[in-house]
Amino acid sequence: MRVSVPGLPQAILSAQSSAQKISPSEAIIRLAEFIGKGDVAVLTGAGVSVDSGIRAYRGNDGRYMNPNYQPIFYHELIDPTEKGHLFRQRYWLRSYLGYPSVRDALPNTTHFALAALQHTSHIRRLITQNVDGLHQKALKQKAGHHWGPARLQNEVLELHGTLHRVHCRRGHAVDRDTFQDWLSATNPRWQEFSDELERTSSKPRTNPDGDVDVEHMGISYSDFVVPDCPSCSMEDHENKIHKPEVIFFGESIPQHIKHRSFIDVERCDKLLLIGTTLATYSAFRLLKHALELKKPVMLLNVGPTRADGIPGVDKIDIASGAVMREVARAIMCGVSSFLVVATNATNPRGTQAHENSIVKDMLESGIVNPPSDDR
Structure with missing residues (x-):
């Protein structure tokens, strides 16, 4: 039996990035507009958990x-x-x-930003390749009485x-x-x-x-x-x-999980990919499915990905931890007023974030503790 560890094609690794270099503030507005206007499904990868001290398989190259x-x-x-x-x-x-x-490991700022967006139903479907349980931990830690086992299983799909x-x-x-x-x-x-x-x-x-x-x-x-x-x-x-x-390398994803992941993509209006190179086909085929269905796709990741150069994928080359908390705040207060509100110290930074104590707590929580290079 021949089984190999998935990786990115050499042509992608050697190519110049197709992502336009933009400032964090520009990235925040683009992401907030993408998430805030429509029913969005989110697919996360190992890059989302790096700030929690869990090393990713691949580096920025x-x-x-x-x-x-x-x-x-x-x-x-x-x-x-x-x-x-x-x-x-x-x-x-x-x-x-x-x-x-x-x-x-503790949830980081990205986990809590996504949890806040799930709690307020801006994100209704979250698919994760990660096996660490940190998305669920963020939800249970701040809103456990709202997020019982049945709801967690229904709204967070553990692909692997x-x-x-x-x-x-x-x-x-x-x-x-x-x-x-x-x-x-x-x-x-x-x-x-x-x-x-x-x-x-x-x-x-x-x-x-x-x-x-x-x-x-x-x-x-x-x-x-x-x-x-x-x-x-x-x-x-x-x-x-x-x-x-x-799911080990060489093992098939259970059919009911595969089916559910396709249904989640089919039922959304847009697909947002965060912290993933899409090197594993189980994730890449969800991108392909979304594109076949003509759904808008945005990718937030640092470095090369398997989606680079594919028409229909809007890529932002910035770490999720640098922007996702502010993205959530921008969505809560309305994207059009975000820049005014964010620079006015007398106003709350986000109506729902200010009025909802659970959401406010989520958007003030999360560690930033990436692993050192020698660990």
Whole structure:
């Protein structure tokens, strides 16, 4: 089986950017007009979570920041042979050490700006490629009594799954924190090692999927124990094959998720892409679908993307964290009056943002803590 890690074509990486260089204030007005006039669906990628301290796969040049990146593929993780067991030891040790960074990550200003726009129904459909759960965390943190599980599931679609749940080969599911406890109980030495990393703030480089690079530390996976599934044991089955509810390279997206993502695009008037290079086809085909349906498309991303040069895509080359909070404020007060209101200290910056305490809190919240280059 031949499976490759998706990337951007060399022709795109080598080409000059087609995005016109504009100021943040111009970008804010254009984005606010795009979102504020019509039913908009939003598709987010790893770039949205960078300010939360979660490293993106690719840098501003569109290339993988770790050129030696070697993910575990789906067929390797579920392989029932001894070779598959070795792959699972590698995956689960790296994920065991990396998951706490994703679990403890906090929503940033972009997450909260999008949450405010969802809460006020300016954005009705949000599709995310991210598996970190930060969009949901932003909504629950500030408006949890309005955003129960059913509404979150209806209005936030996790295209590539989530790190926060695990299931065994026979379908028994468990939340990730419980699975982390199982891993700690069967690997006390590694729990001590993980605790030491936390105490010394020596956290290894963490990818958006919670996987970490530990080879340079001279670590061997040979003594890492992947526990049996307790539910399978109660049914007299031995089963050590577990998988996070994340779509791995080489794995198909469930048909109901794929169908829902197409329906979300079909039901919107416009599509806004934020923080994504569209390197994975599961995201790129949603762009293609929107264009086939003649829907306006805007892309907010720093650096090359798979959409560069495609007619019908209006690209803004600016980081989302630099503009999205002000975009939300502009929409709340009406785009036409934004420039006047924003420069008048005696007026509130946004009618809904001023009158709605939840929205006001959202637009004053969010960390800005991007990972350093050496982490």
